[in-house]
Amino acid sequence: MKTNYSVLILVFLLGCTTVDYKEEVEVVSKIVLQGYIEEGDVSHVVLSTSVPIGSTVDTLSILKHLFLFAKVTVSDGTNSEVLIPQFDKNWIPPLIYTGKTIVGKSGNTYSIKVEYVGSVLKSTTTIPKSVPIRELNYVKNNPLDSTGYVFVKFDDPVNEKNHYQILTKVDGKEPVYVPAFYGNLNDDNFSSSDVNFQINRGVLLITSNQFKPYFSDGDFVFVKLRTMDKAAFDFWNDYQNEIVNGLNPIFPANTSLKSNIIGGLGIWAGYGVSVVSLQTRKQE
Structure with missing residues (x-):
């Protein structure tokens, strides 16, 4: 079985003002x-x-x-x-x-x-219940650019309350799935059941590489749509x-x-x- 990992978040507390x-x-x-x-x-x-x-x-x-x-x-x-x-x-x-x-x-x-x-x-x-991804597309603002954004399409079930999370992983560059920036979706905000969403690449916390919200030509990208x-x-x-x-x-x-x-x-x-x-x- 292929195991896919998500990024761990360690939670800090603020609740004490002692000097020691x-x-x-x-x-x-x-x-x-x-x-x-x-x-x-x-x-x-x-x-x-x-x-x-x-x-x-x-x-x-x-x-x-x-x-x-x-x-x-x-x-x-x-x-x-x-x-x-x-x-x-x-x-x-x-x-x-x-x-x-x-x-x-x-x-x-x-x-x-x-x-x-x-x-x-x-x-x-x-x-x-899972919701299947219908389609992925790689879109550039300018055809001469070497970078662009991935758009995900899926059908939000009508008359159902759903919460979603989108994660991505670039093969060979990221060892884990990373939550997309603004990738938490509440279907109360959808104008239609036909969802077409631009994925902003998330922050990979365990790397020192500079953060970039887009993808590059030649990237092999895995997109995960979670229901939660x-x-x-x-x-x-x-x-x-x-x-x-x-x-x-x-x-x-x-x-x-x-x-x-x-x-x-x-x-x-x-x-x-x-x-x-x-x-x-x-x-x-």
């Missing part, structure tokens, strides 16, 4: 769960601790906030499995708990339970707002992202999925 840094860490730090189960795939979960305002954030300090020995259990209501931790450099922190036997299905509900040194985190999510529930939509909207407001998107220091985790922070989300690829070419 050690005391602040003890008061503010909480467990953060970033996990999902997609239609046709197994569960993926990353655990970390939140980092208080004023602390140093770099590659080495991030490693101090991962969890090596947590027990992570996912259930579909009939069967349960304990996820297996493994190191993966494409995640931050680079440790991910992954399932093997329970595969996501549209309409099914999945619960998660995390047990770690006396702490217990719980949540549930349901995978919505309101809890996941609210979480990703908060994440998007951090970027729009010019704050640090991976470590938002002024606010906690909305969460559906009991006993901690973060998100446990089920996603319906449609994936289509496109080879960008020079216009003749």
Whole structure:
């Protein structure tokens, strides 16, 4: 089974003004769960601790906030499995708990339970029905340009409430799927069920390359259209707002992202999925 990853967001807290840094860490730090189960795939979960305002954030300090020995259990209501931790450099922190036997299905509900040194985190999510991508197009403002934008077309089901997220991955350039900039869509804002949306390439947080919102000639682009529930939509909207407001998107220091985790922070989300690829070419 081909596994597709999304970018992890570590959630910071602001809630303490103590002078002593050690005391602040003890008061503010909480467990953060970033996990999902997609239609046709197994569960993926990353655990970390939140980092208080004023602390140093770099590659080495991030490693101090991962969890090596947590027990992570996912259930579909009939069967349960304990996820297996493994190191993966494409995640931050680079440790991910992954399932093997329970595969996501549209309409099914999945619960998660995390047990770690006396702490217990719980949540549930349901995978919505997927909406297929109908078409992808590569469009340039000028035929002589070497860059352009990808447009995605899909049919929003009539008389249904849907929330969407668009992600992209450029083969050979990005190891993970990246949420598109302004890629969280609420169908309340659609003027028609026939959706034609320009994809603005998102920020790949784990690379030092300069951010570019467009794609280039010769790129082989994967586009993923996710359907999700309101809890996941609210979480990703908060994440998007951090970027729009010019704050640090991976470590938002002024606010906690909305969460559906009991006993901690973060998100446990089920996603319906449609994936289509496109080879960008020079216009003749």
